[in-house]
Amino acid sequence: MALNGNLRDFTVTQLLNLVNLASKTGTLVIEGPNETAEVSFRGGKLAYAMIGRENGSLASILHQGKRLSANQYRAIQQRAGHVSDKELGLMLINAGYLSQEDILLTLQKSFRGVVRDLFTWVEGFFHFENNKLPPDDKISVRLDLENLIIEGSRQLREWEQLQEEIPSLEMALKFADRPGADLKNVNLSVEEWRVVSYITPKNKISQIAKTTKMDDIEIRRIVYGLIQAGLIEITQPEGVKPKLAKDMFPTQDVKEQKSLVNRLINRIGSI
């Protein structure tokens, strides 16, 4: 049976569990709201992972993993841009720049990172292409999925809790009216400061997330932390407040609306 569906019904953690239990070989393609990810498995083990527009070349992964300097990376791109990943790996090992272990560990770290990112995806469609593996020139690894699944389950629980705490990102934030609280005395991370700098009832949480380039879980995590610390509060976005819903009254005439509410007050008062 074809393995395809929607992440709302079947989470990434559940998908990994299924691949693991069935020792599947193939590629899981997940089309998220903004990009597409491809994760390949061989016999139920993680073999390769890449997210959409990322440059998934070995040189790029080694550079991001700080195994190659910016100059080395540039030089490889200029002189060996046409060389396959496997050939490049061999060249680096033979030249004594890196060991085989260095390369494999960096790739494992990068692929794990991709899967961790996928745990935050809650919207999107997926399908599994049986027996499809990454191209031969790519270096694949063999990573057990169990630890990733446990990590994913933890993250899912966190996600559920955060969603419960902050169900809508279409609300705004304001600083808490606490005379004692002083942001200068609080140790905030760089990310928290970035969010704090945009806090005003004019900005919705979703707008802050977009501006600071944070995904849903990152922004919720930071907002939740700041709320727990009593520094900020959730509020209606500015401009929305006095606007009552248009369809709440059966009439658009304000006088009639007021008369209607007064009749309700009289009636309930007389029960």
Place this chain on the structure above:
Amino acid sequence: MQTVKMVVTGPFSSGKTEFIGSVSEIDVVATERKISGAGEKEVKDATTVAMDFGRITVDEDLVLYLFGTPGQKRFDFMWEILSEGMLGFIVMIDSARPETFREARSILQTFRAYAPTPYVVAANKQDVDDAWEVEDMRNALRLDPKIKLLPCVATDLKSVKSVLLELLYSILAEMDTGA
């Protein structure tokens, strides 16, 4: 005939059905089913799965409908449907079950996001020995001082009337602010 509606929401077993039942002129049209979950069964035997429905006839031209939402999270798809066109909403909270406060806050925020309608929070079961003080609840729920948090006993008509009236006063006040 004009009709308006108010929504009574809140966590599982917070007293929504009782609240509507106390003031409705008809027997509450309830969609209750026996509870299957062991943890929830300890709290009560049956729960609302779609909605509760009560009615107050104001005069020959106007009727107020009261809708109670299902409290269990898995029926939350009903919330948005029920909130359409509501005059305002009441968030019921069981004052004696602090473990539900977080969920209550989440429900409150969800409803605030659905529609910019006025609301009040009812601290229900204030007649129970273990009930939290209203002001302690305000702190625990991190409610803005401007939001009305009202002591309530959902089985007591006078108490229910008082909550409904406070919501109506809030609606009038917001209409004045809007104007």
